[in-house]
Amino acid sequence: MSADNVYKLIELTGSSTTSIEDAIQTAITKASATVRGIGWFEVLNTRGHVENGKVAHFQVTLKVGFTLE
Amino acid sequence: MSADNVYKLIELTGSSTTSIEDAIQTAITKASATVRGIGWFEVLNTRGHVENGKVAHFQVTLKVGFTLE
Amino acid sequence: MSADNVYKLIELTGSSTTSIEDAIQTAITKASATVRGIGWFEVLNTRGHVENGKVAHFQVTLKVGFTLE
Amino acid sequence: MSADNVYKLIELTGSSTTSIEDAIQTAITKASATVRGIGWFEVLNTRGHVENGKVAHFQVTLKVGFTLE
Amino acid sequence: MSADNVYKLIELTGSSTTSIEDAIQTAITKASATVRGIGWFEVLNTRGHVENGKVAHFQVTLKVGFTLE
Amino acid sequence: MSADNVYKLIELTGSSTTSIEDAIQTAITKASATVRGIGWFEVLNTRGHVENGKVAHFQVTLKVGFTLE
Amino acid sequence: MSADNVYKLIELTGSSTTSIEDAIQTAITKASATVRGIGWFEVLNTRGHVENGKVAHFQVTLKVGFTLE
Amino acid sequence: MSADNVYKLIELTGSSTTSIEDAIQTAITKASATVRGIGWFEVLNTRGHVENGKVAHFQVTLKVGFTLE
Amino acid sequence: MSADNVYKLIELTGSSTTSIEDAIQTAITKASATVRGIGWFEVLNTRGHVENGKVAHFQVTLKVGFTLE
Amino acid sequence: MSADNVYKLIELTGSSTTSIEDAIQTAITKASATVRGIGWFEVLNTRGHVENGKVAHFQVTLKVGFTLE
Amino acid sequence: MSADNVYKLIELTGSSTTSIEDAIQTAITKASATVRGIGWFEVLNTRGHVENGKVAHFQVTLKVGFTLE
Amino acid sequence: MSADNVYKLIELTGSSTTSIEDAIQTAITKASATVRGIGWFEVLNTRGHVENGKVAHFQVTLKVGFTLE
Secondary structure (H helix, E strand, O other): OOOOOOEEEEEEEEEEOOOHHHHHHHHHHHHHOOOOOEEEEEEEEEEEEEEOOEEEEEEEEEEEEEEOO | OOOOOOEEEEEEEEEEOOOHHHHHHHHHHHHHOOOOOEEEEEEEEEEEEEEOOEEEEEEEEEEEEEEOO | OOOOOOEEEEEEEEEEOOOHHHHHHHHHHHHHOOOOOEEEEEEEEEEEEEEOOEEEEEEEEEEEEEEOO | OOOOOOEEEEEEEEEEOOOHHHHHHHHHHHHHOOOOOEEEEEEEEEEEEEEOOEEEEEEEEEEEEEEOO | OOOOOOEEEEEEEEEEOOOHHHHHHHHHHHHHOOOOOEEEEEEEEEEEEEEOOEEEEEEEEEEEEEEOO | OOOOOOEEEEEEEEEEOOOHHHHHHHHHHHHHOOOOOEEEEEEEEEEEEEEOOEEEEEEEEEEEEEEOO | OOOOOOEEEEEEEEEEOOOHHHHHHHHHHHHHOOOOOEEEEEEEEEEEEEEOOEEEEEEEEEEEEEEOO | OOOOOOEEEEEEEEEEOOOHHHHHHHHHHHHHOOOOOEEEEEEEEEEEEEEOOEEEEEEEEEEEEEEOO | OOOOOOEEEEEEEEEEOOOHHHHHHHHHHHHHOOOOOEEEEEEEEEEEEEEOOEEEEEEEEEEEEEEOO | OOOOOOEEEEEEEEEEOOOHHHHHHHHHHHHHOOOOOEEEEEEEEEEEEEEOOEEEEEEEEEEEEEEOO | OOOOOOEEEEEEEEEEOOOHHHHHHHHHHHHHOOOOOEEEEEEEEEEEEEEOOEEEEEEEEEEEEEEOO | OOOOOOEEEEEEEEEEOOOHHHHHHHHHHHHHOOOOOEEEEEEEEEEEEEEOOEEEEEEEEEEEEEEOO
16 A cells, blocks of 8 residues: 555455355455455455355455545 | 345444434435445444433444445 | 353344334244243344335344253 | 533443333433433443343443533 | 244354365254254354464354244 | 364353352353263353442353364 | 343452452452442453562453442 | 434545544545545554654544435 | 552543644543542544544543542 | 463464465465464454455465464 | 553463463463563453363463563 | 565554654564564554653554564
């Protein structure tokens, strides 16, 4: 992070049927379609849905930071 | 929540002179005027103002989740 | 609480379309059908679902304490 | 809150057989009998007692702020 | 979650020598053998054991929710 | 803890008129009467009752872990 | 706790050269000299001072509750 | 805060080479260029970068509240 | 802190138009007018009010400890 | 953990371009080069950097425990 | 603590088969063999191992502060 | 932070009679005398000592990160 910038932090929840890492990437891909300058993220919590005794999908909530232009 | 969606979470504070439930609904009504797809909320804190020994209004801060289209 | 007893604490989520208090009572009524000696509760979080800009139901998660017989 | 004042915050627990809002008001009414200038409150936790599977009373612990004269 | 149900939440720790996701599935598979209606989970913490400088196994503690029938 | 096991964690409150250590042992003794394989505990909070300016009893709430067979 | 009372909670730190339990009692004894109706306490943190590699005294900070008359 | 308003809270990180107060003002100045009605802030965390044993800049993350018009 | 003393901790909010340090001193100056033996403080949170895009004043909430005589 | 040992806990941040598990192993591999007797870890937080809408690397901060010889 | 010193804080886990106080002293005795100037500690958590329904040993994790010379 | 590095985080408390920023710099200056590669810090808490109603010195506890070479 540069000393001259102001950053905004938003919260997003992404999902994936395969992994926690993939759920993180899903959220960031979606956000990148409308927000420029995303630089980092922090995992706030990791949840998931279960169907018939199997993890159906992981849901990861992130705090995502980007430069406020 | 569907496995295919990405959700955004925002924080709002709603007020009511009558009840905590009404303060929650006030915040959600306001947000629904500009955001589509609000699906759930979580209460973050409950505060209020006091005048002459009476609760003048309740102020409830919510995290509100909606589908990022 | 008596000095001679051991207590167990369990977590429950109750729902209500009308109020937070009713959601608490719903959880305790259900638990009382199978557990004897429920003595107190603590609210852990208050959430809810929203449909068309209206709170559809409140969901209150409780820690509930009862005597371990 | 004014920029010139110093505020003190105290913790109180109020009870009610009917609602969370009433338990809050009960605590503030009691405190107002001896403290002047109560301006706001924040709910710290919400607990309650259960008798025979019914909520007997709600107990709400508040942080209450007032001007230090 | 339906507005008519009451849910119970329990805590479990599952292990895996390969991944965090696998440790989660291990805990849910075990619980599903005795509990019906498991619908979701939340990761509470992620720990692990180390032997000779290698992660020997991951241990993930979950809160798991299911319908109280 | 073994890599092959799944553990369940429950919360208990034990009491003692003499010490915090004794209140912990009281809760574990009680739980051991019905649950096999208790392996560890963690203190969640320590409270107590006071009568006439003396600690009447200590109440210690534990998270207790055991093997899910 | 009775449904009709309002309680006040204060924070105190007591010390002891011998034990955590004794530090708790020290704080409650002191408070009881000026406050009536102390009914319970909760340990907020446990600290201590060390001199020459020995614990010189334990310092326990408590939240103490009493009836607001 | 007025009883009739709904407020939105956003998170921002501002920087300054000189002080924590200046980093706060930097974030608020930037946000005020696009958001009207900012009324208050709360510091969430204070971090900083170090170069050659000197604090190069402070980074303060704020929650900022404004009226939702 | 001496091993023989009992300390009381109170919460205060002080304000300043210039700095966080000045807001701390403002609260302590006010408290010292009525309480003897204040020995230390801990910052609990730092907030502030904004007017026209400028920090109008900082508000710092402190836990303040003093000897209970 | 043996009843006779004293353990030290240190905090480390490891990185990986591929997975959270790999970032954990990276930190432990590095620490094992200078510290003997590492026995377990706990994940404190999971962050990452983003470049052009892709997770560039995961950064996992661990608490790592080892025997103090 | 003196205004002129810089302190370092480290985390240690000590064990004891008899008491929490003894586990604290065990950790500090061990640390004092290699670190000079230990001045205080804070208990971070209290855990223990159970064998055959008895507490086999208490494990107390401390933050320990000492002067950085 | 580079993707190839492992970082260590340590806790330090620095003091200053003048400001929070100066207390931070004091801790970092001291640490830089023995540790190379300090890159960032995070404030964990801000405390201080009071003498005769004046803040005698600020004490700021930091988490400090540096490259593990």
